[in-house]
Amino acid sequence: MAMKFTLSWLKEHLETEASLEEITDKLSMIGLEVEGVEDRSKELAPFTVAYVKEAKQHPDADRLRVCIVDTGTEEVQVVCGAPNARTGMKGVFAAAGSHIPGTGIDLKKGVIRGVESNGMLVSEREMGLSDEHEGIIDLPEDAEVGTPFAKIRGLDDPVIEIAITPNRGDCLGVFGVARDLAAAGLGTLKGAPTVTVEGSFDSPVKWLRDLPDQAACPCVVGRYFRNVKNGPSPKWLQDRLHAIGLRPISALVDITNLVTFDLGRPLHVFDADKLAGDLTMRMARDGEEILALDGKTYTLDSEMTVIADAKGVQGIGGIMGGELTGCTEETTNVFLEVALFDPIRTATTGRRLGILSDARYRFERGLDPNSADWGAEVAALLVRELCGGEASHPVKAGAIPAWDRKLTLRPERVGGLGGLDLPAETSADILEGLGFGIERGKTIQVQVPSWRPDVEGEADLVEEILRLYGFDAIPVVPLIQETALPHPTLTRRQRFTHLARTALAWRGLNEAVTFSFISEPQAELFGGVPDNLRLVNPISTDLVIMRPSVLPTLAEAAARNADKGLGDAALFEVGPQYRDDSPTGQDQVAAGLRAGQSHRRHWDSTGHPVDAFDAKGDALAVLEACGAPVANLQVTTDAPAWYHPGRSGSLRLGPNVLATFGELHPKVARAMELRGPAAACEVFIDRIPEPKAKAGGKRKPLLALSAFQPVERDFAFLMDAGVPAEKAIRAAKGADKTLISRVEVFDTYAGKGIEPGKKSLALAVTLQPTERTLTDPEIEAVSEKIVAQVTKATGGELRG
Numbered sequence: 001m002a003m004k005f006t007l008s009w010l011k012e013h014l015e016t017e018a019s020l021e022e023i024t025d026k027l028s029m030i031g032l033e034v035e036g037v038e039d040r041s042k043e044l045a046p047f048t049v050a051y052v053k054e055a056k057q058h059p060d061a062d063r064l065r066v067c068i069v070d071t072g073t074e075e076v077q078v079v080c081g082a083p084n085a086r087t088g089m090k091g092v093f094a095a096a097g098s099h100i101p102g103t104g105i106d107l108k109k110g111v112i113r114g115v116e117s118n119g120m121l122v123s124e125r126e127m128g129l130s131d132e133h134e135g136i137i138d139l140p141e142d143a144e145v146g147t148p149f150a151k152i153r154g155l156d157d158p159v160i161e162i163a164i165t166p167n168r169g170d171c172l173g174v175f176g177v178a179r180d181l182a183a184a185g186l187g188t189l190k191g192a193p194t195v196t197v198e199g200s201f202d203s204p205v206k207w208l209r210d211l212p213d214q215a216a217c218p219c220v221v222g223r224y225f226r227n228v229k230n231g232p233s234p235k236w237l238q239d240r241l242h243a244i245g246l247r248p249i250s251a252l253v254d255i256t257n258l259v260t261f262d263l264g265r266p267l268h269v270f271d272a273d274k275l276a277g278d279l280t281m282r283m284a285r286d287g288e289e290i291l292a293l294d295g296k297t298y299t300l301d302s303e304m305t306v307i308a309d310a311k312g313v314q315g316i317g318g319i320m321g322g323e324l325t326g327c328t329e330e331t332t333n334v335f336l337e338v339a340l341f342d343p344i345r346t347a348t349t350g351r352r353l354g355i356l357s358d359a360r361y362r363f364e365r366g367l368d369p370n371s372a373d374w375g376a377e378v379a380a381l382l383v384r385e386l387c388g389g390e391a392s393h394p395v396k397a398g399a400i401p402a403w404d405r406k407l408t409l410r411p412e413r414v415g416g417l418g419g420l421d422l423p424a425e426t427s428a429d430i431l432e433g434l435g436f437g438i439e440r441g442k443t444i445q446v447q448v449p450s451w452r453p454d455v456e457g458e459a460d461l462v463e464e465i466l467r468l469y470g471f472d473a474i475p476v477v478p479l480i481q482e483t484a485l486p487h488p489t490l491t492r493r494q495r496f497t498h499l500a501r502t503a504l505a506w507r508g509l510n511e512a513v514t515f516s517f518i519s520e521p522q523a524e525l526f527g528g529v530p531d532n533l534r535l536v537n538p539i540s541t542d543l544v545i546m547r548p549s550v551l552p553t554l555a556e557a558a559a560r561n562a563d564k565g566l567g568d569a570a571l572f573e574v575g576p577q578y579r580d581d582s583p584t585g586q587d588q589v590a591a592g593l594r595a596g597q598s599h600r601r602h603w604d605s606t607g608h609p610v611d612a613f614d615a616k617g618d619a620l621a622v623l624e625a626c627g628a629p630v631a632n633l634q635v636t637t638d639a640p641a642w643y644h645p646g647r648s649g650s651l652r653l654g655p656n657v658l659a660t661f662g663e664l665h666p667k668v669a670r671a672m673e674l675r676g677p678a679a680a681c682e683v684f685i686d687r688i689p690e691p692k693a694k695a696g697g698k699r700k701p702l703l704a705l706s707a708f709q710p711v712e713r714d715f716a717f718l719m720d721a722g723v724p725a726e727k728a729i730r731a732a733k734g735a736d737k738t739l740i741s742r743v744e745v746f747d748t749y750a751g752k753g754i755e756p757g758k759k760s761l762a763l764a765v766t767l768q769p770t771e772r773t774l775t776d777p778e779i780e781a782v783s784e785k786i787v788a789q790v791t792k793a794t795g796g797e798l799r800g
Contacts, residue, residue, distance in 0.1 A: 002035055003164050004244035005174045005261065006157040013178035016187025020158055026186050030467050032171055033163045041156035043101055047127065047149040048072065049139060050093035055085050060113040067121065069093055072146025079117035084135035091121045092137045092149045101128035129153075154239045167454035169365030173264025176451070183433030184468045197380035199223070199393035205272060205335045207397035208280040213342075216305045217281045217317060219369070219398040220339040221376045224272060228252070228389035230331045237386075252327045252334060255382045257358075265338070265367065265375040266359035268315060272333040274325045276310035279335070281317065281397070288313050292320045294355075304349045305341060318346035318363035319355050334383070338375040340367060340401070368451035369400045403453070409444040409461045417459055418466045420474045430468045431461065496626045496685045497574050500590035503625035504572040507618055509592050512571045514553035516578075517543035522552040525668050526642050532581040546578040550591035551642070551680050555664070555672040558595045562675060568596035568607075572618075574685070590683040592618040596676045609677040612647045613725075613745050615661040619651060619681040623658060627691045633658070635726050642668045643680075659683040704770070710741065711767040711774055713783060719796025721750060721759045731793035732763055735785040741768035760799060763790075 007020060018026070024034045051070040058064035058079065065085045067078045071093050078093075085091075094100065096109045096118050102125045109118050120126075125133040127149075143152055150156040162177070170176040182189035203224035211217060232238070233254040241248050241257060248254050256267040270279070284300035290313045291297050298316070300306065305317030315321040318341035327334060347364035350356060373394075380391045409431075411424035424444065432438045437447025448455050455461065466474070490498075501511060519542040523529050526549040533546040547553060550573050558569035572592040579585045597607035598614050624630045632653065639648035639660045648662020661681035669678050717728060725745050732743045747762035754760055765786060767774060787798050 002161050003172055003177070003261075004159055004161045005177065006159050006240065006243045008157045009174050009240060009243075009262075010160070010178055010181075013175045013190050014181055014187045015190060016181070018186050023181065023186065024160060026181060026184055027160070027162055027177070029470060029472070030180055030184050031165065031168070032177060032180065034160065035163050036161045037158055038161070039158040041148070041150040041158070044127065044150040044155055045148065046098035047092050047094050047122065049143045049145050049147045049149060049152060050091055050121070051145050052085065052087060052089045052091060052121070055080070055087045055089075058113060058115060060115075064113065066115055069119070069121065070145060071095070076118045077116060078119050078121055079112040079115050080121050080136065082121065082123065082134075082136040084138060085121065090139040090141065090143050090145070092127070092139070093119060094122050095119045100126050102126040157243065159243050164365075166365055169362060169367065169453075170264065170451040172362050172365065173260075174262050176264055179433075179435060180468075183430060189433075194374075195377050195381045197377055197384065197391055200390050201226075201392050203335070203392035203395045205275060206278045206395050208278050209397045210280055210282040211305070212283065214398070215401075216283070216342050216345055217398065218340050218342075218401045219372045219396070220281055220337065221372045222279070222338065222395045223336045223376055223380055224392035224395075225334040225336070225380075225383050225387070225389045226272075226332070226392075228332060228334055228383060228387040230327055230329055230334075230387055233386060250327060250329055250331075251386045252331065252383070255379060255386060258382070259375065259378055260358055260362070263371070263375070263378065264362055265371045265378070266318075266362050267375060267379050268321045268337040268359075269327050270314065270321070270325045270335045270337065271327050271331045272335040273331075275314070275335065278309070279314070279337075280308050281339070282306060282308055284313060290314070290316060291323045292316065292355075293323050293326055294320065295323065298353050298355075301352075303345070304352075305345060307337065307339075316349065316353070316355075317341050319350050319353070319360045320357050332389075334389075336376065336379055336383075338372050338379065340369055340372050366453045369403050370450045372400055403450045405448050407446045407448060407455070407458060407461060409446055409458055411444065413458055414462050414465055417462045418474065419477065420466060420469065422465065422469065426469070427465045430465050434464060434468070492627075492690050496688060497588065497590075499625040500574050500622045500683065500685060501572075503621045504574075504590065504592055504618060507570075507592075507621050509570040509572040509594075509618070512554060512557050512573045513575075514550075514557060514573060515543055516547055516553075516576060518545055518547045518552045519543065520545055521671070522556075523548060525671055526552050527640060529578070530580055533578055546581075548577060548579070549642070549682065550575055550577050550589050551593060551664075551682065552672070554591060554593040554680070555669075555674060555678070558593055558678070559673040562595070562673075567676060570594050588685045590622050590685055591680065593678065593680040594618075595674055595678040610663075610679045611677065612644070612649070612662045612679055613748075615663070615679040615681040616649070616651075617744065619659040619661045619683050622681075622683040623651065623688065626685070626688045628658060628688050629653065631730075635724065641665065653689065656687055657684065658687050706768055706770045708769045708771075708773050711769075711779060713765050713767065713779070713786075714746070714762060715765065715783075715786060715790070716747075716760055716762040716799040717790055717794065717796040718754070718758055718760055718799050719794045721757055723759075723761075723794045723796065725761055727793050728761055728763060728790050728796070731789040732765055732786050735789045736782050739767050739769065739782055740765060740786075742766040761796070 024037055028034050052067050053070050054068040055065045058066050064079055064081050067080050067085055069076050069078050094107055096107055098107045100107060121136040123133045123136050124130040164171055179189050205224055207220050207222050230250050230252045233248055233251040237254050238248040246257055252269050256269055260266045283302050284304045284306045286301050288300045289297055306313045307315035314325045341363045343364045343366050346360055350360040376394055384391060411427055414427055415421040428438050428440055428444050431446060435449040439445035446461060523545045529545055529548050535544050538544040554571050554573055557571055561569050574590045576586045577589050594610040594614050598610045620630055634652045636650045636652055639650050639662050642665055643662035644665050650657045651659040659681060664678045664680055729743050733740055743763055743765050746764045748759055750759040791797055
């Protein structure tokens with residue numbers, strides 16, 4: 001929903017010589033962004049008033065007439081099929097070559113049943129004005145030939161549409177927009193409404209308030225009008241409403257719409273003869289219903305403010321009135337409502353009921369509290385002028401809430417906060433133009449006007465000054481460079497999150513982004529949570545708990561992929577998991593989950609079911625990328641209960657657990673509907689120690705890439721089943737720290753052909769030469785060192 005108004009409407013409040021383009025440019029520059037300008041005069045420029053000198057029967061068609069048309073510059077012959085085409089009438093002429101907006105055709109000269117036709121006389125539908133097409137447009141006799149049709153019908157007035165930010169409810173009336181433009185130097189503001197209409201009798205309808213929270217409707221004013229005549233509103237008012245897309249209804253209703261869009265003050269009128277006694281501002285009762293003016297019936301609840309009489313609810317406070325007490329052309333007695341409603345309650349009610357009305361749009365952004373008084377006077381003046389009748393004395397309930405506040409502006413703060421040094425007088429003049437009260441001195445004492453509830457402090461005043469003076473006037477100043485090279489934007493610890501993502505992606509996992517909420521059964525599978533992690537208002541019945549682990553949401557995603565035929569999943573997420581609701585009860589975790597088959601080691605090999613080693617490799621890759629001392633980590637078998645008790649572990653640095661890994665417990669995997677094997681890891685990013693820079697010590701050497709082909713050799717050792725694989729890996733790496741770049745386990749086996757209590761452990765060792773290509777004897781020598789080191793460390797032997 002946006003704010004619309006015509007150029008002539010704006011100029012009723014703003015005396016200016018500025019062009020349309022200057023006005024729209026200035027609106028955008030002061031924060032009232034122009035969303036569009038509709039200028040029908042350009043589209044309708046080819047259409048002019050013409051005089052039909054003669055209209056005679058077509059010689060070969062009963063329903064056609066041949067017309068001689070005087071366009072003001074020439075006489076042309078037009079074949080017309082309209083039944084109302086006649087000699088002496090004035091219509092709207094479109095010359096050949098014109099674009100017809102209602103039909104989308106480009107008009108050409110033609111021959112119709114043997115008679116030449118140059119142009120056409122058009123109907124309203126062909127002009128795109130209405131669906132009327134029974135005849136051509138018939139203009140009054142005093143219409144001047146040659147005059148643009150847009151001017152005759154008032155369609156030469158451009159319509160401007162602007163977007164209003166939530167804090168600028170004061171610009172949801174044309175007068176407020178004009179005030180901003182005047183303060184920006186684009187003209188002079190014409191006076192604000194200061195009318196007073198004297199009443200001649202006491203209103204038979206009174207206002208009552210029965211509210212547990214007085215802020216729901218702090219003040220309401222009303223006036224009773226008797227013996228009014230509610231017919232169609234005058235043409236100028238209808239044209240104004242038509243221009244902004246509103247349908248004129250009747251004079252009384254059109255008056256409320258006019259004041260809403262002209263001054264930003266929503267109103268409502270009741271047919272007083274349909275009311276049962278006085279009107280009460282109260283809270284709705286659960287289950288109460290109202291047939292609203294939009295023809296729909298709404299069910300209300302006890303959190304909604306309503307206007308009710310003895311019969312029931314007759315209006316939804318701040319949103320929409322009821323149809324049963326609405327004004328019709330038969331209305332002769334009227335009661336006017338001018339109320340203040342709580343913005344938050346109004347917005348909440350509108351969202352629950354699904355109603356976005358012009359009134360709600362303004363109330364939820366905040367009205368001028370004084371408008372409760374002056375709005376009743378403006379409306380009374382218009383009712384008396386357009387509908388006649390007599391006005392009662394105003395009736396009022398409640399009081400206008402306190403809005404008065406003063407702020408102090410130090411002139412130098414405009415430069416300090418906004419970067420634009422302005423004279424104190426200039427700043428004071430801008431604020432004064434916006435309606436702020438000003439007391440000038442060493443500091444400027446500012447009285448904030450009632451219609452600006454968004455201005456709360458000195459910084460807001462600075463913003464108003466900069467906005468009106470022009471942000472483009474702020475000088476461009478280079479940032480001061482304190483060092484030759486800029487400092488990193490992120491700290492080392494902040495970079496851990498990015499490094500973890502990169503490491504897991506290089507490991508072949510796909511990143512997932514999941515909710516931080518899980519169901520209660522899932523939470524119990526992963527350790528459970530305290531009551532303070534249960535959501536009071538969950539978005540779904542199965543998303544009720546803050547997750548104690550990232551793994552449940554990854555497992556759920558893997559199960560969904562399996563349901564769609566993608567059984568081999570490799571997913572990771574870097575995100576939060578929760579221990580409690582305290583400020584320190586959240587952990588940043590890099591979690592990975594693999595399900596099904598792992599990737600193949602060679603192009604001609606098959607994959608293997610994922611296992612704890614895959615998960616361990618993922619965890620170590622993250623830790624290594626973040627600079628953790630991977631070589632000093634200890635592996636323990638105390639992983640949480642959601643891991644397989646014999647195929648899982650933790651990576652520790654002293655007492656600090658940096659990561660957990662392993663296959664998921666079969667019970668957990670089944671509950672999460674994972675059909676095959678699944679292995680996972682959790683790396684606690686917040687626990688990874690930052691590398692310590694040693695005073696005068698060596699920095700980490702730059703990456704040195706080798707131009708020589710690496711060599712990979714596989715070794716299988718037979719050893720006791722209880723020997724940790726880590727021992728074999730460390731021993732193999734220590735055989736030649738310069739040449740050996742990588743050692744990893746690719747297979748472990750215990751079964752047929754292996755002695756009981758023994759296992760076969762297969763290692764893949766990568767040799768990376770840096771000076772020359774390795775010869776066979778050199779490779780054999782390194783291989784012998786590897787075998788010797790592993791045999792010594794594990795007590796195993798090389799399998800034959």
